[in-house]
Amino acid sequence: MKNRRSLIMALVVIFVLNIFIISIAQMTENADAAVYKQGSSGSVVRQIQTRLKNWGYYNGSVDGIFGSRTAAAVRYFQRSNGLAVDGICGPQTLRALGLPTGGGNSTHSVDVNLLARLISAEARGEPYVGQVAVGAVVLNRMKHPSFPNTMSGVIYQNGAFTCLQDGEFQKPVVDSAYKAARDALNGWDPSGGAIYYFNPATATSKWIWSRPLLLTIGKHRFCS
Numbered sequence: 190m191k192n193r194r195s196l197i198m199a200l201v202v203i204f205v206l207n208i209f210i211i212s213i214a215q216m217t218e219n220a221d222a223a224v225y226k227q228g229s230s231g232s233v234v235r236q237i238q239t240r241l242k243n244w245g246y247y248n249g250s251v252d253g254i255f256g257s258r259t260a261a262a263v264r265y266f267q268r269s270n271g272l273a274v275d276g277i278c279g280p281q282t283l284r285a286l287g288l289p290t291g292g293g294n295s296t297h298s299v300d301v302n303l304l305a306r307l308i309s310a311e312a313r314g315e316p317y318v319g320q321v322a323v324g325a326v327v328l329n330r331m332k333h334p335s336f337p338n339t340m341s342g343v344i345y346q347n348g349a350f351t352c353l354q355d356g357e358f359q360k361p362v363v364d365s366a367y368k369a370a371r372d373a374l375n376g377w378d379p380s381g382g383a384i385y386y387f388n389p390a391t392a393t394s395k396w397i398w399s400r401p402l403l404l405t406i407g408k409h410r411f412c413s
Contacts (some may be wrong), residue, residue, distance in 0.1 A: 223290060225278040229255040233288065237278055240286050241266055243345050244359055269359055287341075300340050301370045302362075307344050308373075309366035310352035312409070317365060319406040322380040324373030326411070329384050336384070380404070383411035 225234055234255045241247035246269075247262035260276035267274045270285055280290040287303035304324050312323040330336035330343045337343050344350065352358040380386070381403040388408045392398070400412035 223280075223283065225255055225283075226276070227255055227257065227260045234259070236288055237263070237283075237286060239345075240288070243353060245356075246359075266359075271361060300374060301367060303340055303344060304370040304373065305362050305366040306358060307350065307352070308369050309362040310357035310360065311350060312369075312407075313357075313360075313363055313366070315407040315409065317369065318379045319409055320365060320369035321372045321377055322383070322406050322411060323386060323409070324370050325378040325380045326383050326386055328373055329378070329380070329382060333384055379406065380411040383413060385412040386410060387412075 223233070225237060230253050232253065235251055235253035237255075238247055238249070238251045238253070238259055241259070241262045242249075242251060244266070246266045247259065249256075249258040249262070263278055263282065264274050264276045266272075266285070267276075267282060272281055272285060278286070278288075283290045284302055287306060304327060307327060308320050308324050312320045315323075327340060327343050331338055331340060337346055345353070350358075383403050385397065385400050386409045387394075387397045389398075389410055390408065397412070403411045403413055405411070
């Protein structure tokens with residue numbers, strides 16, 4: 190009986206310690222996390238404004254100053270994406286924008302978030318391998334001399350992806366897109382090295398049909 194009580198007490202102590210450690214970790218993360226709000230300024234605010242402007246939430250100047258118009262755009266973005274609407278760019282909003290949170294968020298995780306949003310917008314409903322292939326096309330473009338050499342540069346390149354104009358990029362990201370983004374970033378390229386892809390049922394550009402076909406996955410043709 191005594192041994193049983195001792196075991197129970199030991200389990201209780203372990204449980205309490207675990208709760209304490211988790212609480213301390215969360216407090217540390219929150220303390221380190223960056224927060225941008227009205228009155229903030231700098232390069233990150235400029236990035237926030239740029240993304241909100243590219244996605245159709247903001248029509249003010251990209252000046253790096255977090256004013257009332259930027260706050261209104263942030264609230265619009267938060268409302269449209271199921272986030273707490275407070276006009277402040279804290280960790281959750283920064284993650285949704287594909288920007289570092291300042292709480293130990295690595296460049297790799299920012300790339301995952303941004304690439305996942307693109308994959309979800311362009312290939313939601315496609316076979317999983319097709320979602321990875323779309324992510325691989327972005328990475329292939331980063332290595333190609335004809336395209337920007339950064340992920341944000343490729344994704345936000347004018348006219349590169351229709352999802353930035355038709356509103357799909359602003360929709361919630363499907364879970365499979367995060368896994369597909371990680372697989373693509375880890376080197377899986379089911380596209381065969383493609384730098385273009387298109388859906389023949391919806392393509393409006395005659396030029397895209399001139400690109401050499403590598404393979405077809407789901408509804409997308411992947412081309413060199």
